Each structure stands twice: as C-alpha cells, then as structure tokens.
Amino acid sequence: MMTLDSQILTPYDIAGCSLKNRLAVAPMTRVSATETGHVIQEMARYYERFAKGGFGLVITEGIYTDQKHSQGYPFQPGITDAQQAQAWRAVTDSIHAHQGSVFAQIMHAGALSQGNRFVDVPAAPSALRPKGEQMKFYYGEGRYPVPRAMTEEDIADAIEGFAQAATLAIEFANFDGIEIHGANGYLLDQFLTDYTNQRNDRWGGSVQARISLTLEVVKAVRKAVGMVPLGVRISQSKVNDYEHKWAEGEHAAEVIFGSLNDAGLGFIHVTEFEAWKPAFPAGRNSLVALARHYAPQVALIANGGLHTPEHASSVMKDGADIIAIGKAALANPDLPQRLASKEMLDEFDPSILGPIANIKSSELTLA
Template identity: 35%
Template sequence: MNVWTPVVVGALQLPHRLAMAPMTRDRSLADGLPSELNVEYYRQRASMALIITEGTQPSEDGQGYLLTPGLHTDAHIAGWREVTDAVHAEGGRIVVQLMHTGRISHPDNTPHHRTPVAPSAVQPKGVMFTATGPQEMPVPRALTADEVTGVVGEFRRAAAAAVTAGFDGVEIHGANGYLVHQFLSANANERTDRYGGSVANRIRFATEVTSAVAAEIGADRTGLRVSPGNPYNDITEPDTHEVYPALLDAIDPLGLAYLHIIQGPDEELLRRIRRQWSTALIVNRGGTPLATRFADLDSGLADVVSVGAAALANPDLPHRVRTGAPLNEPDPATFYGGDHRGYTDYPTLLTTSEH
C-alpha cells in the first residue's frame, strides 16, 4: 500500500500514512501549560497525516520530567485548545498522548514534590535530570489497589479534558518503561494482588485504562502505544509472547482506533500482532530509513508508519518525501529543553527557497 493512499483510522480520515510520533521536547511552561512555542511547533507540522503529541501527564503524580505538559486543569485545557485550533486551521489532525511516568520520576520535577508512585516499591536504575542536575531516582511508593483504580480515573478525566481541548483523540502511553508498561513487566511489578503475578493480572491495569478512556471518548478515538521487549527505563520482559497476545485479546474487542507499536528486533511477534489486531496498526521503527518503514505498508505489516526525528527536523516532511527533496538533519543537542532553536526554526522548502 502506497504511503500516499488515504486511510481510515477509527473516527479519523487520514490523507496519507505518514504520522508524527510522540516526542518529549521539554519546552512547556513550569506549571505544565503549553507555551506559544508549542503552538507554533505543532502548527508547523500539520501536514503530517496524524500528529501524536509529546507525553502529557494526566495528573500531578504522572509527571516525571521537567517542563512537560499536563492535561488535568482548566488552564491546561485552554492552553492545549490553542494548539489544536492552530493545527486544525492548517487542516491537520492531532491526538494527545497521555503519559503517566510512574517510577521514572523525581520529587523535584513534580508540583507537589511527593515520592513517585509505581506498581511496586522497586527502584529503577538510572538518573533523572532535574533543575539541580542529574539525581538518582528514588524508591517509588507502591500504589494500593484502591489507588490503582484512582489512576484509571485520572486517565479517564484527562481523556475527557482532551476532547474539551479540541483533540481528535487520545493515545495511551503503554510503552518505554512508564506506568502502564511497568505493570506489564516482570521486574517493576512485584505485586501479589489482582494487578500482579500472572499474565492475566499484569495486563489488568492496561486493560482498565484503555477501557476507561474508550468508554469516555469513544473507542474510535482511542489508541494504545506499546513497545514489547523494550528495556528502556529498566524494564525486563521475558514473556512478551504471552503478555502482548493476552493484552490484545483483552482490548481488541473494544474496537480501538489503532494500536501503535515501537518495533524492536522481534519480527515474529510483530507478525503475530498484525494477524491478531483487527483495526489500524501504526508501526514505528526508530532509527531506520524511511524506505524501510514504507516497506511495512507495502507488505501489509503496517497501516500507518510513525516517525520521530525526521518530523522534528522537517516541518514539511510529507512534501519533502513526496517530491524527493533532501531532508534537514536533526540536531540532538537541541532535542530536550531550550528555546526556539532546534524546535521551531527548522526550515521548510518554502523558507529555504526564499533565501
């Protein structure tokens, strides 16, 4: 299937199959409000088939990093409305990625300075960058069963807020070692209650969050991102061939808009997921050439492909790819934090031709 063939993804009609992957850029305001820079950044990239925003915390407890946006206050909703209005004015489509970081956090990075919460009190390896420099991440506090239910409610309320803010949908971040992924894993989840131990118990939180969001805003506006076997943020998953098919069995009947998979080396699992999943599948092969990603469309492995750094560095990426124009190279030194440099100042073909 050609990348330029339109496709229906849930409630969304996409004009082509090249989506912008979620990327934390650490350029929101200290209180989690989207900034004017955020508005311009997303507006510039509205020609992508679908924009999936950076991870956005559904609650104060959900924040892990400095200067990431929130979606749990009226002010957050108003700030995001400026973003969605700007993208829609350019003809684009945008969904918000809801990301609760769980144990990948530090008290210095949150509004309330409380200990991070997680499935279990298991300290993650690694450090967290804070305003005073890198610090060891603390031992998190294990959520009680009642609190787990409360976190499900946080996702539901943030999803409702997303609709009020004008988003076209919600992507639940179940990947990269954050809270949903922590519940799925074998090492971050040492619980012995209904949320831990067996595969059926470890997928329960992901299933409850997904079901709650779908019930709140419609399954056809709900997506889930997963990264089977990804060790990022100190995650161990020796049983991906049991966990992920079980998770898909539980959520596929919901009729979600899409599943978004960060593909690792396990091609067999990807093919199994493709066979099992009944709606749109978005595949992200980070660090691989665009031609390799487009081959997934031709083979039927993917319905849509998502790209990160290429979309970051090329606001007009679809136009460049369609015309065979050269691509801007991303500058890793400006990926996280800072000002407009490496954020809203990457040139388009139009601006280049004017100089």
C-alpha cells in the same frame, strides 16, 4: 533520490478520523510548557510546522493526567483541569488550520517521575528503585528515587486521572483522538513488566494480570469519551532499559495484542528501536507483524527508525497502516512533502535536544 511506497501518501481513516496520509509525528516530550504545565505559544508554533509540512497526524508529547503522581518532568504540559486543557487549543487549532489531525498522548510516569510539583514520592506497582539514571535532558540528575507501592485507592485515582484527562482533551482542547501511553517504561508499562511488577494481588503475576491495568484504563477512557479514536502505545524497550524483551516472548505478544484487540480500541501504536527487525531473538516476526496477527481488528501505527522508505515499506508489508516518525521529523518537519517530491532528508542533529530537550528557537525558524 528516494523511492516511496505510494501507499504512504494515501488517505487513511483511523477509527473514524480521516487522515490525509499515513505519516504521523511520533510523541516527543519537549519540556517547554510553563512550570504549571500550561502550553505556551512556542509549542503551538512548533507543532504547527509538522501539519504545515504535510503530516496527516500529529501525536503530542506525553501529557500528565492528574494532580497527584502522574507528572514526570518539570515543564511537562498537563491536562488536569479546564485551564490546562484550554491552553492546548492553541496547538489543536494550529494543526487543524493545515488540515492535520492531532491526538493527545496521555501518560502517567509512575516510578520514572523525575519532577512532580504535586507529590514528593513517586508511586509505582512495587517499591523498587528503577534501573538506570534520571534523564538529564529532562532536568534529571542521578538515580531514580525509590517509589512507594500503589494502594487500590492510588490505582483507582490513576485510572480516574486518565479518564478525566481524556474528557478534557476531547471536550475542551478539541483533540481528534487519544493515545494512552502504555509503553517505554512508564506507569502502565511498569505494571506490564515482570521485574517492576512484583505484586501478588489481581494486578500482578501472569502477563494477563499485568496488562489488566492498561485494560481498565482503556475501559474507563472509552466510557468517558465515547467513540472517539482511542489507542494504546506499546513497546518492549524502556527509556531506562533499552534492551528489554518481554519475559514470555511471543506468548506475551499474543496476550497483550489479543486483549487490546478485544478491548474495542481504534488503534495500537507499536514502537521498537528498529521496528522492521524481528521482535525476539528466536523468531522472524517483527512486533508489528505480531500485533497485526493477534489484533486483526485495530489500525496499527508503527514507529522506530522508519524514516527511510525501505523500512517504512517493510513494516507496511508487515501490516502497519500508519508510520510514525520521531527524530527525523524534528530534522524535517516537512518530511511528507520531501518524500512526495523525492527530496533528500536532512540528518537529525542531536544538539537540538541538548543540554535540555526543550524547543529551541532555531527550530521555529525552520517553518
């Protein structure tokens, strides 16, 4: 039997969007779109299960933003034109039908692109081969290619891509909000990270300079979509560097969260492997607690191993407003209902994601 912090099942208003509870599905790439990046019916059925199972908010998988360098994987969905945006209506309608809300996560893969049908060579802050190996479950193989360093024009195109994708998401696809993917090693995080950003122009150097591309994207998206719920996802770890800690430690947290707070965001989504643990070896505060301290004006979504009531309560005490659940939501699309009725959760079975992370028909029969 589980005990539950009863606050988790209370309604919450995130930047003007009313959620029926504080449980969100974390963004999870499932490489199940068509080759041309269009959403298919199975994806709508997959997403619908979470809303039907009681999640107040669903955050989509990372959606690529432009027809240049943003696409990261084969079969990743895009939102680069009206047709791709229109295809997302099947997903947003299916979630709205169960009084759920849905935010689009928009992302640019940068150097971690391992499948892009528009360009051959990835673009990144600096021409450095990424650490690690491509992800097999997203159709990757071997080392990452060496990207080329982005020009000012490339950077302007990337910013414009985010703004246009957000506009399409709100105006055509009927999303309730936008999450800009600034985490996990993708383009915006590559600019933020000391060792992947070796630029000596205005986009590189101090942590303030390195976060400035994220801030420019926020500004452009805000200008494009107005006062819709808008947030940024932030992490220390990366898909290709799990253990990474910000080089400047807590000073980085102060600059990053402080400047996001001042950027007029509705929310920040903080993710760590185990989000309740101290963010840095030298301190006691979790990244959630640091975000709460340095960004007092924004709503906070916390993610990372938070499917037990004990850990969820711990980060809520640290200041989180919403708990996002990843793998445990795959195993339990009805997790909020189970928590409410004190039912046990099913264990996450990693074979769902193998050999390819696409949506399996067995998942759809769980509805």
